[in-house]
Amino acid sequence: MSRIHVTTSVNGDEVDFLCEPDETLLDALRNRLGLTGSKEGCGTGDCGACSVTLDGRLVCSCLVLAAEAEGREIATIEGMAEGEALHPLQKKFIEHAALQCGVCTPGILVATKALLEKNPDPSETEVRYWLAGNLCRCTGYDKIIRAVMDAAAELRRA
Amino acid sequence: MRFEVAASVAEAVRMLAAEPGTTRVLAGGTDVLVQLRSGLVEPDLVVDIKRIDGMREIRAEDGGFRIGAAVSGAELGEDAGVRALWPGVVEGMELIGSTQVQGRATLAGNLCNASPAADSVPAMVAADAVARVAGPAGERDVPVAQIPAGPGKTTLAKGEFIVSIFLPARPAGSADAYLRFIPRTEMDIAVCSAGVSLTIGGDGTCTAARVALGAVAPTVLLVPDAAAALIGSKLDDAALDALAAACSAAAKPIDDKRGTVAFRKKVAGVLARRAAVIAAERARG
Numbered sequence: 001m002s003r004i005h006v007t008t009s010v011n012g013d014e015v016d017f018l019c020e021p022d023e024t025l026l027d028a029l030r031n032r033l034g035l036t037g038s039k040e041g042c043g044t045g046d047c048g049a050c051s052v053t054l055d056g057r058l059v060c061s062c063l064v065l066a067a068e069a070e071g072r073e074i075a076t077i078e079g080m081a082e083g084e085a086l087h088p089l090q091k092k093f094i095e096h097a098a099l100q101c102g103v104c105t106p107g108i109l110v111a112t113k114a115l116l117e118k119n120p121d122p123s124e125t126e127v128r129y130w131l132a133g134n135l136c137r138c139t140g141y142d143k144i145i146r147a148v149m150d151a152a153a154e155l156r157r158a
Numbered sequence: 159m160r161f162e163v164a165a166s167v168a169e170a171v172r173m174l175a176a177e178p179g180t181t182r183v184l185a186g187g188t189d190v191l192v193q194l195r196s197g198l199v200e201p202d203l204v205v206d207i208k209r210i211d212g213m214r215e216i217r218a219e220d221g222g223f224r225i226g227a228a229v230s231g232a233e234l235g236e237d238a239g240v241r242a243l244w245p246g247v248v249e250g251m252e253l254i255g256s257t258q259v260q261g262r263a264t265l266a267g268n269l270c271n272a273s274p275a276a277d278s279v280p281a282m283v284a285a286d287a288v289a290r291v292a293g294p295a296g297e298r299d300v301p302v303a304q305i306p307a308g309p310g311k312t313t314l315a316k317g318e319f320i321v322s323i324f325l326p327a328r329p330a331g332s333a334d335a336y337l338r339f340i341p342r343t344e345m346d347i348a349v350c351s352a353g354v355s356l357t358i359g360g361d362g363t364c365t366a367a368r369v370a371l372g373a374v375a376p377t378v379l380l381v382p383d384a385a386a387a388l389i390g391s392k393l394d395d396a397a398l399d400a401l402a403a404a405c406s407a408a409a410k411p412i413d414d415k416r417g418t419v420a421f422r423k424k425v426a427g428v429l430a431r432r433a434a435v436i437a438a439e440r441a442r443g
Contacts, residue, residue, distance in 0.1 A: 114257075
């Protein structure tokens with residue numbers, strides 16, 4: 001298979017890489033660009049651990065071909081904190097202990113950030129439905145939802 | 159596997175027609191990528207159609223809407239016009255997968271994946287939606303109901319692909335609805351489903367109806383007897399009972415891990431009845 005040259009934007013930085021035609025965006029992020037924050041849980045779009053945004057739209061990077069990223073804008077968990085300063089969502093997840101093993105956390109943070117940009121004042125039900133595609137096998141979700149609601153309130157005050 | 163990005167419909171057709179091996183059209187990829195990664199399909203060529211002009215557009219046309227083949231469920235749901243005219247089609251599409259899947263999945267892809275349980279298809283069949291198919295012989299318009307041939311199979315010929323789905327205009331007093339049964343609240347595949355589209359005249363009489371069932375046959379099933387039970391009625395209990403009975407009679411499901419024949423036949427009628435009531439409420443505004 002001949003490799004494909006892809007130029008794209010990741011977290012605001014222009015990057016380029018060579019990938020196989022059947023390589024996923026998730027694999028390219030992790031293995032070619034060293035951005036290992038996005039995780040592979042299921043690899044079939046069910047668990048959301050690989051969530052990123054593609055041109056601002058929340059997607060599973062395991063269901064995107066790396067070659068599709070040509071000329072697009074990708075945002076991953078690595079772009080969430082500003083230097084050492086954590087995003088309010090990240091702070092609230094720590095404060096509420098909204099994670100245990102942490103594998104689902106990057107995807108949930110990316111998904112939640114996308115929600116709050118679209119809807120700064122979601123109900124608990126809206127948060128739960130929005131995150132239905134982000135599986136967590138540790139927490140039972142309750143602390144995650146509390147952290148999201150608290151972060152949303154703080155962001156509205158900011 | 160080769161990956162190609164088509165710049166035009168004609169170029170996509172040429173690429174798909176020229177490849178002697180297995181081809182896949184890539185729009186949202188939420189089914190194609192899963193098949194690719196599981197090894198279920200090993201395509202020789204994947205053609206990305208998303209960069210073709212119009213593929214990601216929703217256009218008003220003849221009082222209806224033309225939905226480009228690469229318009230995602232999220233984009234469809236954000237379109238107030240489509241939501242107002244065909245709320246049942248939008249709610250069917252929005253039930254597919256998670257928020258992440260909605261960011262990519264498409265009506266045309268859901269149709270071409272040809273699952274009997276595809277959530278957008280009963281609503282599209284009830285809507286009498288029309289797929290525009292491009293191929294080596296040019297373009298043709300095909301009723302959505304004629305696209306699936308059986309589980310995982312379509313009637314599309316070599317080199318053909320769907321470029322858009324047309325949702326037609328409809329008279330005042332019209333609406334549609336889609337319901338499915340799943341044992342959870344989200345992220346599941348329909349055990350049984352029903353789409354109902356209807357028109358209610360000024361005196362409250364139902365003047366037109368189409369009823370389609372999902373996951374109870376190898377393809378989505380249009381049930382003319384169920385529509386006939388509604389047309390001419392005021393959607394009273396007797397008419398709704400007749401609709402439910404017609405749906406249960408028409409359903410030809412299988413037993414599998416998600417449901418039994420008896421359960422699906424019963425629930426097909428229950429869901430169609432409930433969908434008809436919701437569609438009627440919407441039609442009355």
